[in-house]
Amino acid sequence: MPTPVVLDCDPGHDDAIAILLAAGSPEIDLRAITTVAANQTLDKVTLNARRICSAAGIAVPIARGCDRPLAGPLRVAEDIHGGTGMDGPAFGAVTAGVVEQHAIDVMHAHMPATLVATGALTNVATYLRRYGTAAVREIVLMGGSTGRGNTTPYAEFNIHVDPEAAHVVFTSGVPVTMVGLNVTHQALVTPEVVARLTTLGPLGRICGDLMTFFAATYREVFGFEAPPLHDPVAVARVIDPSLVACVEAFVGIETSGTYTRGATVVDLHARLGEPPNARVAVGLDVERFFDVVVEAVRNLS
Numbered sequence: 001m002p003t004p005v006v007l008d009c010d011p012g013h014d015d016a017i018a019i020l021l022a023a024g025s026p027e028i029d030l031r032a033i034t035t036v037a038a039n040q041t042l043d044k045v046t047l048n049a050r051r052i053c054s055a056a057g058i059a060v061p062i063a064r065g066c067d068r069p070l071a072g073p074l075r076v077a078e079d080i081h082g083g084t085g086m087d088g089p090a091f092g093a094v095t096a097g098v099v100e101q102h103a104i105d106v107m108h109a110h111m112p113a114t115l116v117a118t119g120a121l122t123n124v125a126t127y128l129r130r131y132g133t134a135a136v137r138e139i140v141l142m143g144g145s146t147g148r149g150n151t152t153p154y155a156e157f158n159i160h161v162d163p164e165a166a167h168v169v170f171t172s173g174v175p176v177t178m179v180g181l182n183v184t185h186q187a188l189v190t191p192e193v194v195a196r197l198t199t200l201g202p203l204g205r206i207c208g209d210l211m212t213f214f215a216a217t218y219r220e221v222f223g224f225e226a227p228p229l230h231d232p233v234a235v236a237r238v239i240d241p242s243l244v245a246c247v248e249a250f251v252g253i254e255t256s257g258t259y260t261r262g263a264t265v266v267d268l269h270a271r272l273g274e275p276p277n278a279r280v281a282v283g284l285d286v287e288r289f290f291d292v293v294v295e296a297v298r299n300l301s
């Protein structure tokens, strides 16, 4: 039976591919897409979700969520995703709409389900505070790292945008799977992967244009030879858990560190005496991962 999923995202180049992977994989029953301010403003990430769904003919409800973190200002990632939040491709007409209901109410309407979160955790935390944890089967999130960060030396972007929300999620008691940079940095979109996508027709070419822009900013900002496809790795974990190896560990969210706010402190060797509160990704079957990504785009083409 396909796994019911609500995908909470901030498109975002890699979020866009995560949407395609979720919608194009038979193992997932994509119930709804909810948007959260992070990579760009709420208006921009919501328009981007509508754009990619229009291009792929994905007809699931899209709902707007929170437009700022629980505490502190919104800081977007324009240097990585551009002024629109999804610079690069020329998108056609936007035919996919947006529903009136708030994202957390749409999440509630589609529970029980797995919540996959690929942006800041503001919507997920707000949902948990409003509706509780009972109906959420699992939260699988792209965020954090067992090692260094990408936004500050020790904080990854999604967690850094809203550390308070991340603390709510990791202390909620809901089964949480954390897919961090230590794994997503293995999912590099090489020219060979781009070529596999662009042969799939118009949708594949949009993916290629997305990755071409993403590659340029990742080279410029981080010196990467190829960009890491972060968010789809979280979706891949739901599709086939054997793709993403995980271990149980305690994860603490730093919310007040002078230099470490937004860090995910992953206690891989149980040194803190805290019970594990998350499954933490530690490995990726890269070849099979890109096989499922390409297959999903093919299914939608």
Ligand code: RIB
Pocket: 010, 012, 013, 014, 015, 038, 039, 077, 118, 119, 120, 142, 150, 156, 157, 158, 230, 231
């Ligand atoms: O740190 C990577 C994460 O931040 C990804 O989800 C990317 O889309 C950005 O949101």
Ligand code: CA
Pocket: 009, 010, 011, 012, 014, 015, 039, 118, 119, 231
């Ligand atoms: Ca994202």
